[in-house]
Every structure is written in C-alpha cells, then in structure tokens.
Amino acid sequence: MDFEIRKDRTPQGPRKLTQERAAYSRLMQQGYSNKEACRIVGIDVRTGQKWRNGRKPTGTQRTALLPLRAVAAPSGPSRYLREDERIHIADRLREKATVRAIAAELGRSPSTISREIRRNRHPGSGGYRPHAAQARADARRPRPKPGKIAQNSELRDFLQRHLDKRWSPEQICQALRDTFPERPEMHVAHETVYQALYVQGRGELRRELAGALRTGRARRVPHRQATARRPRFAHPMVMISERPAEVEDRAVPGHWEGDLIIGKDGASAIGTLVERATRYVMLLHLPNGRTAEQVRDALVETVRTLPGHLVRSLTWDQGSEMAEHGLFTLATDIPVYFCDPASPWQRGSNENTNGLLRQYFPKGTDLSVHGPEHLAAVAAELNGRPRKTLGWETPAERLHKLIAA
Numbered sequence: 001m002d003f004e005i006r007k008d009r010t011p012q013g014p015r016k017l018t019q020e021r022a023a024y025s026r027l028m029q030q031g032y033s034n035k036e037a038c039r040i041v042g043i044d045v046r047t048g049q050k051w052r053n054g055r056k057p058t059g060t061q062r063t064a065l066l067p068l069r070a071v072a073a074p075s076g077p078s079r080y081l082r083e084d085e086r087i088h089i090a091d092r093l094r095e096k097a098t099v100r101a102i103a104a105e106l107g108r109s110p111s112t113i114s115r116e117i118r119r120n121r122h123p124g125s126g127g128y129r130p131h132a133a134q135a136r137a138d139a140r141r142p143r144p145k146p147g148k149i150a151q152n153s154e155l156r157d158f159l160q161r162h163l164d165k166r167w168s169p170e171q172i173c174q175a176l177r178d179t180f181p182e183r184p185e186m187h188v189a190h191e192t193v194y195q196a197l198y199v200q201g202r203g204e205l206r207r208e209l210a211g212a213l214r215t216g217r218a219r220r221v222p223h224r225q226a227t228a229r230r231p232r233f234a235h236p237m238v239m240i241s242e243r244p245a246e247v248e249d250r251a252v253p254g255h256w257e258g259d260l261i262i263g264k265d266g267a268s269a270i271g272t273l274v275e276r277a278t279r280y281v282m283l284l285h286l287p288n289g290r291t292a293e294q295v296r297d298a299l300v301e302t303v304r305t306l307p308g309h310l311v312r313s314l315t316w317d318q319g320s321e322m323a324e325h326g327l328f329t330l331a332t333d334i335p336v337y338f339c340d341p342a343s344p345w346q347r348g349s350n351e352n353t354n355g356l357l358r359q360y361f362p363k364g365t366d367l368s369v370h371g372p373e374h375l376a377a378v379a380a381e382l383n384g385r386p387r388k389t390l391g392w393e394t395p396a397e398r399l400h401k402l403i404a405a
C-alpha cells in the first residue's frame with residue numbers, strides 16, 4: 001500500500017481519512033470482508049460500513065456520504081433492479097410490507113424481490129441495505145468476464161484430458177463433481193465446456209478438441225428461426241386464413257376436410273374425407289402405402305365420383321402425404337387449403353369423424369387388410385346414422401337432398 005497504517009487507532013474526529021478510504025476501497029475490490037479490510041486499514045468496523053453503504057445527511061453531518069462503489073456503473077432502466085427500486089424495497093420493508101405487495105408496486109415478480117432481500121440482508125442485524133446491494137450488482141454487471149476455464153489451469157487440463165478420451169461434456173462435468181465434491185471452483189456446466197470449444201476468440205480449450213465430440217463439428221449449427229422456415233412443399237401452400245368465408249359458416253355445400261388415420265407402426269393408412277355442411281364421409285383405399293403420389297391418385301379417383309358442384313375445396317393438415325397438392329389441383333380444379341401447424345381444431349368435423357372411425361379401425365392394427373368393399377360399408381354405416389347437428393337427419397339424407405336440388 002502507498003501509505004503507512006496508523007499505529008494510533010483512536011478516533012480522529014472530523015479529519016477526512018482520504019488515504020484510508022482509498023485503501024479500503026481497493027481491499028473490498030480484492031474480495032476482503034468489511035471486518036478484515038477495516039482491521040488492515042485501521043478504522044472502526046462501523047466506519048467501513050458507512051463507507052461501503054453510504055449515509056444520509058444528519059443533524060451533525062450536513063452532507064450525505066455516497067456509498068463506496070467498486071465499479072461506477074449507471075443504474076438506468078433495464079430488466080435488472082435499479083437503485084431507486086432497491087431503496088423502495090428497503091423503505092417498504094421498514095413499514096412491514098409483504099414481498100407480494102412490494103412486487104406489485106414495482107411491477108416485478110415476487111420471486112425477484114424475495115431473492116433480492118435474501119441475497120442482500122445484513123448477516124448480523126438482518127436489515128436490507130439498498131446502497132450496498134446496488135454496489136454489488138454494479139460490480140457484477142460489467143462484461144466480458146474472464147472465463148472460469150481460462151483462469152483455472154487444473155480445470156482446463158482435466159477437461160482437455162477427458163475430451164481426448166472422447167468423453168462428452170456432460171459426462172466430464174459429472175466426473176468433476178464426483179472427483180472434486182468439496183471444490184466448487186472445479187465445477188462447471190456442460191454448456192460452459194461447449195462455449196469454450198465453439199465461441200471464437202475465447203481460446204479456453206484447444207480448438208482441435210471439438211473433433212473429439214460425437215458430432216465432430218467445429219462450430220455450432222444454429223436453429224432455424226420461425227421467420228426463416230424452409231417451404232414445406234415445393235408448390236406453395238394456400239393457408240386456411242385465405243379460405244373463402246362461405247366455407248367457415250357451412251352454408252354452401254361442397255367444402256371437404258381430409259386426413260389420414262394411421263395403422264400399426266405407421267405402415268398402413270386409410271384416407272378420410274368429410275363434407276363440412278352434411279358431415280358425409282368418404283374413405284380412401286390406400287393398399288400400397290401413403291406416399292404423396294398414392295394419396296394424390298386416391299383423392300383424384302374419389303372426387304371424380306361426385307358432382308362438380310359438391311366438390312368446391314379441400315382442407316388438409318400439413319402432412320407430407322399432401323406434397324403433390326399442386327398436381328391434385330391441376331387435375332381436378334379443386335383448391336387445397338392447409339391448416340396452421342398443430343391446429344387440429346381447424347378441421348373439427350374431420351377430427352370428430354376420425355374418432356368415430358377408430359371404433360371400426362382400432363389404433364395399433366394393420367389397416368391394409370381392409371378392402372375397398374369394407375371401407376364403403378363402414379362409410380355407408382356412418383352416413384346412415386342420424387346426427388343431432390343435422391336436426392337428426394342422416395348425412396346421406398342431407399346429401400341426397402342437395403343432389404336432387
């Protein structure tokens with residue numbers, strides 16, 4: 001230190017301890033406790049607390065004493081607690097306010113306030129010190145910080161040695177905890193290891209060690225963003241939001257919903273078509289699989305058996321079996337509208353019908369054993385059931401009325 005510690009530790013009166021305060025500040029930055037720093041500098045513990053936490057003006061002390069800050073950082077608006085919020089917390093705690101009440105007043109989560117109070121209570125008195133809490137938060141905030149692996153050669157050697165053995169980062173981190181249970185400075189998360197390998201410029205681990213990872217990649221492959229999704233099909237989809245309004249209110253017949261019910265191990269399938277206005281059901285026979293070409297051909301063959309005015313549109317989900325929707329529209333002049341991802345309610349009639357069909361075609365069974373005659377019989381049985389939503393008419397009766405009209 002650049003000054004001589006006082007031998008005489010009697011009170012100094014109003015004399016300003018400029019050198020002692022500067023030395024105390026350096027010791028606190030180095031991680032000394034308040035008590036130890038005060039002993040080295042030669043001041044009373046309460047003086048150190050006042051320097052660290054600050055002091056409001058009193059009758060004898062006209063000017064306020066600003067808190068000692070390790071790092072002078074602005075406390076502007078951010079997702080972190082600000083100094084004025086910490087002062088509000090301290091004031092409300094003295095008024096015996098609850099944590100939830102304080103959180104509501106500040107617009108913060110109760111857990112945020114609870115952690116802040118628990119982290120910054122004085123170990124002796126139990127009081128909350130807002131200025132000291134702000135000083136510690138400002139000291140922790142500056143970036144970049146030196147990495148844990150770069151600072152600890154023993155940890156770095158352990159990681160490199162086990163990466164050479166082709167251990168995964170998660171296995172290595174668990175081994176660190178088992179090998180050094182009482183040394184937290186030797187514990188890291190596996191994400192820390194990945195960053196030491198992948199983040200350019202850190203240089204905490206040898207770059208060639210990335211080749212020992214199971215992926216063998218020297219850099220991370222970023223996840224696709226929602227705004228950068230690749231097209232689902234080669235032919236652009238027309239989404240359900242662009243479907244005509246007449247489809248939604250079911251006033252005009254001829255708008256169909258379609259889907260597949262899948263058999264055991266995904267090896268077989270049956271196509272289902274439901275007319276929205278009449279709930280009339282038609283089943284597609286797919287004996288040889290459910291590729292896009294096979295589904296397209298089955299759809300074309302089925303819709304050609306109906307009058308043109310009863311086939312106006314088709315709504316389907318974004319399953320891969322509809323990859324040939326462009327050719328289907330070209331062959332039949334029927335537009336296909338696609339539901340949003342993970343939105344089965346947008347084909348409610350079809351989903352309801354698929355549930356009814358599971359009584360005939362249980363899950364986990366081979367659907368390829370059902371021939372076209374059996375599928376036609378099942379569809380006829382469903383179309384002959386009276387439906388409450390149709391005023392207890394059957395789908396077949398309602399469809400025949402439309403054909404006759």
